[in-house]
Amino acid sequence: MRETDPGGFAAAPRRDPAGTRSGLPEWARVLAVVAHPDDESFGLGAVLAAFASDGADVGVLCLTRGEASTLHGVPGDLGVPGDLGDLGPIRAAELAEAARMLGVEDVTLLDEPDGALDAVDPQRLATHVLAAITRFQPDGMVAFDDDGVTGHPDHAAATRCALAVAAQRGLPVLGWALPTEVASRLNAEYGAAFTGRTRDELDLTITVDRTRQRTAVGAHASQAVPGSVLWRRLELLGRSEHLHWLAPPPPPRPPGRSTGSG
Numbered sequence: 586m587r588e589t590d591p592g593g594f595a596a597a598p599r600r601d602p603a604g605t606r607s608g609l610p611e612w613a614r615v616l617a618v619v620a621h622p623d624d625e626s627f628g629l630g631a632v633l634a635a636f637a638s639d640g641a642d643v644g645v646l647c648l649t650r651g652e653a654s655t656l657h658g659v660p661g662d663l664g665v666p667g668d669l670g671d672l673g674p675i676r677a678a679e680l681a682e683a684a685r686m687l688g689v690e691d692v693t694l695l696d697e698p699d700g701a702l703d704a705v706d707p708q709r710l711a712t713h714v715l716a717a718i719t720r721f722q723p724d725g726m727v728a729f730d731d732d733g734v735t736g737h738p739d740h741a742a743a744t745r746c747a748l749a750v751a752a753q754r755g756l757p758v759l760g761w762a763l764p765t766e767v768a769s770r771l772n773a774e775y776g777a778a779f780t781g782r783t784r785d786e787l788d789l790t791i792t793v794d795r796t797r798q799r800t801a802v803g804a805h806a807s808q809a810v811p812g813s814v815l816w817r818r819l820e821l822l823g824r825s826e827h828l829h830w831l832a833p834p835p836p837p838r839p840p841g842r843s844t845g846s847g
């Protein structure tokens with residue numbers, strides 16, 4: 586199950602055999618597991634909006650309130666220079682609004698420590714993911730690629746716990762990934778630490794409409810600051826998003842064969 590078109594990243598979207606409009610898997614319910622409010626929009630936004638457009642029910646489990654962000658575009662309520670609002674509640678409200686824009690129906694926001702997810706007991710994180718799966722009953726999950734994509738260790742930690750629980754439950758997991766060219770370009774231009782995947786490693790390339798994503802990004806007013814590397818990334822990706830199977834779905838059973846080994 587791999588895109589083999591040698592023509593580059595503008596390759597036509599690969600079709601699931603069942604045929605969704607987007608080329609994404611035909612999942613009725615999809616759960617995204619992310620570390621921070623804005624990951625669902627800045628990173629996964631176009632993909633989650635595409636799932637929603639396909640008619641899937643989309644849920645987001647966000648493990649932290651993003652209180653440690655160094656970006657702080659929203660003033661506090663004192664109305665004096667230098668007064669900054671408490672980021673926790675601000676980012677929770679931004680997440681709720683962004684989710685609405687993306688067509689995400691179900692948001693769970695937890696209070697694990699932003700910036701220190703990789704120091705949290707993995708069992709505790711797994712318990713959160715398991716609870717979300719039990720409640721939401723997804724057919725598959727979406728997460729940042731397992732290296733975290735942007736260089737933030739919280740992203741990798743969130744994906745690690747999603748994968749651990751998915752393995753227990755036999756759920757497929759798609760990782761949102763960047764092509765290596767895009768990652769390298771961003772690193773060169775911004776001194777960033779993005780990681781990418783080679784063309785062979787990108788299992789799914791879909792064509793996206795970024796309208797909903799851009800609106801959802803706008804809902805994260807404290808984070809979507811001008812000049813952010815985010816805008817350049819969206820420009821470099823154009824209308825394409827790329828995904829890698831972190832946990833592939835089981836192969837379809839050939840018709841007319843029993844499940845026995847015969």
Ligand SMILES: [Zn+2]
Pocket residue numbers: 620621623624737740
């Ligand atoms: Zn993040």
